[in-house]
Amino acid sequence: MKRLGIFGTSGFAREIGDIAWELSYKPLYIAQNADELTLWNSSDEAIVESGVRKYADIPFAIGIGNQNVRQRLVRLYNDFTFANLIHPDATFGRAQKEAVLARRGIIVAAGVRLTNHIQIGNFVVLDRNSTVGHDCIIDDFVHIAPSACVSGNVHIGARCWIGAGAIINQGDVTAKLIIGNDTVIGSGSVVVRACEPQAVYVGIPAKRIK
Numbered sequence: 170m171k172r173l174g175i176f177g178t179s180g181f182a183r184e185i186g187d188i189a190w191e192l193s194y195k196p197l198y199i200a201q202n203a204d205e206l207t208l209w210n211s212s213d214e215a216i217v218e219s220g221v222r223k224y225a226d227i228p229f230a231i232g233i234g235n236q237n238v239r240q241r242l243v244r245l246y247n248d249f250t251f252a253n254l255i256h257p258d259a260t261f262g263r264a265q266k267e268a269v270l271a272r273r274g275i276i277v278a279a280g281v282r283l284t285n286h287i288q289i290g291n292f293v294v295l296d297r298n299s300t301v302g303h304d305c306i307i308d309d310f311v312h313i314a315p316s317a318c319v320s321g322n323v324h325i326g327a328r329c330w331i332g333a334g335a336i337i338n339q340g341d342v343t344a345k346l347i348i349g350n351d352t353v354i355g356s357g358s359v360v361v362r363a364c365e366p367q368a369v370y371v372g373i374p375a376k377r378i379k
Contacts (some may be wrong), residue, residue, distance in 0.1 A: 182232025
């Protein structure tokens with residue numbers, strides 16, 4: 170069985186491991202340090218990050234939700250192969266799966282739906298049962314949490330976090346609804362207008378609180 174290195178040992182990393190098993194990979198989890206490794210409570214193999222270059226010939230995934238940590242790991246190990254992991258239960262519009270596979274390090278969990286004409290960056294996480302509508306742009310290192318719904322003609326900037334169950338309302342064909350870089354949309358929020366970069370928005374309708 171092929172091996173897949175997964176940076177991280179948290180519950181999210183184990184969820185990535187579940188996708189790996191579905192795709193006939195055997196996960197190898199990577200703890201940041203020895204203290205983290207002592208907390209590992211699975212029968213699956215785990216090592217400390219300091220030894221990861223011994224496995225540089227296998228593909229890797231990043232099982233860490235924090236966008237800035239994911240970006241740091243990519244910079245450290247940019248010479249590694251980062252696989253695109255797509256759960257078999259995800260569904261795609263015409264030619265959309267091929268567009269995803271052309272990228273690097275994307276995680277697509279079970280129940281995800283991407284429709285069509287979506288531009289997607291590298292190292293994006295599309296978590297369980299999230300949806301992305303037509304003509305969206307999803308930039309690098311975006312994390313879309315479980316059951317979030319991104320309507321059509323939305324542009325989500327780099328390193329944004331879209332919280333669980335959040336709804337991003339439809340943009341326009343001539344003017345996409347823009348979520349600025351590094352912005353967090355709180356769980357359950359409903360976004361009805363553009364959001365500034367490096368901000369936190371919550372509520373219905375979503376308002377900036379930070």
